[in-house]
Amino acid sequence: MSQTYGRSPLWELYNNTQVTREAVGDLSNFKSSEVNYKLALWDPRVNGVRYLKTLAFTLAAGLSPANWARLRRIANREVGDPFSITYDGEAVCMDYLQAVLEVEFIESRMTLDGASILEIGAGYGRTCHALLSNHEIAAYHIVDLENSLDLASRYLGAVLTDEQLAKVHFHGVDQAEAGGALRELRFDLAINIDSFAEMTPDTVGAYLDLIATHADHLYVNNPVGKYLDKSLDGHSQGDAVVQLALRTGLLRDIVDIFDDRAVAAQSRRFIDAYRPGRDWALLADARAVPWSFYWQALYRSGAAGR
Known part of the structure; x- marks a missing residue:
């Protein structure tokens, strides 16, 4: 072999371990x-x-x-x-890149300054952080499970100004029940990002009923369905977790999440599934960039439209 144009020590290693003569002889995969x-x-x-x-x-x-x-x-x-x-x-x-795209989608279709907002399942609070940093929100209410609520409280306490933090109110899920504090409030906008798909169908339905009677708009951003492509993550959390995930949410059809036509077709079911009531109008919907199988939609109640 030529010493001038031959293999480097690195490629000597690769040729002996990965790009071997046997491996390059098979084109199948x-x-x-x-x-x-x-x-x-x-x-x-x-x-x-x-x-x-x-x-x-x-x-x-x-x-x-x-x-x-x-x-x-x-x-x-x-x-x-x-x-x-x-x-x-x-x-x-990535989190805040998504957040600003979501803020852009919402604010182009409704007035956020002066709004009272309810976020259902806020994660650590990045959407709240983004909205309070870009708009004069009147009040921001978060309802979530105990551990997530504690994380959001700690995170928002670290990143928001005192004036912004004073507008944020944290609610345990029991406060969404009949007679709970959330039932006494009215919201200009309800938000759910990537958690309706992880709740039981009954829980999602209960939240949509709450929204239908206590909010004027809903922004939802969630997967259009489920997937079973093991090559994506190797089912690293185990088959039991996979089976639990397949039983959550309103949209449980198995979808090829990297087929744009399949995702677009399933998005029609998404729009119907998350409409809080028959009189709620769809203001806009689109794929939620960058993920191939997430969809976003903004609805307005019939009462708010009059």
């Missing part, structure tokens, strides 16, 4: 094997963070000037040590 992970792709099984950061970088590159302004108004985004990239001198993580 080489593009999803160790061979291609050294020729064209990083191995997705061990490069999850690399791919997450690449996705964040790509999404940041496509942000509009208005969304950059929304993002920069959100202070203290680094709390919690997220996986971030740097774009245009700004540290950016």
Whole structure:
């Protein structure tokens, strides 16, 4: 072999371990094997963070000037040590990239300044953080399970100003019951992002009933269905968790989540499933970027439209 154009020590290793003579002799699945992970792709099984950061970088590159302004108004985004990239001198993580896109979707279709908001299942509170940083929200109510509520309370206490934090009210799920504090309030907007799909159907139905009688708008952002493609995550949490996940939410059809036509077709079921009542009008719906199988919709009650 030529010494000038021969293998480097690194490729000597690869040729003996991954791109072997035996491996390159079989075309049946080489593009999803160790061979291609050294020729064209990083191995997705061990490069999850690399791919997450690449996705964040790509999404940041496509942000509009208005969304950059929304993002920069959100202070203290680094709390919690997220996986971030740097774009245009700004540290950016996936959570807040999604948040500003959601804020853009909502604010282009309703007035948020002066609004009273209910968020059902707020996670650690990034949507609340984004909305309070971009609008003069009158009051922001969060209802959630105990441990998640404690995390949101701690996080929002760390990232919000005292004035912003004074507008946030934390409610245990018992306060959504008949006679609970949430039943005494009226909301301009109810929000659910990525948790209706993890509740029992009865619980989702109960929340939609609460929204139908106590809110004027609903913004929902959730998967259009379920998937069973083991290549995506190896069912790393075990088959028991997979079976539990398949039984939650209103939309339990198995969908090819990387088939845009299948997702678009299922999105029609999504729109019907999350409409709080017959008199609620759909104001807008769209895929929730960047995920292939998440959909978002904004509804307005018939009473609010009159």
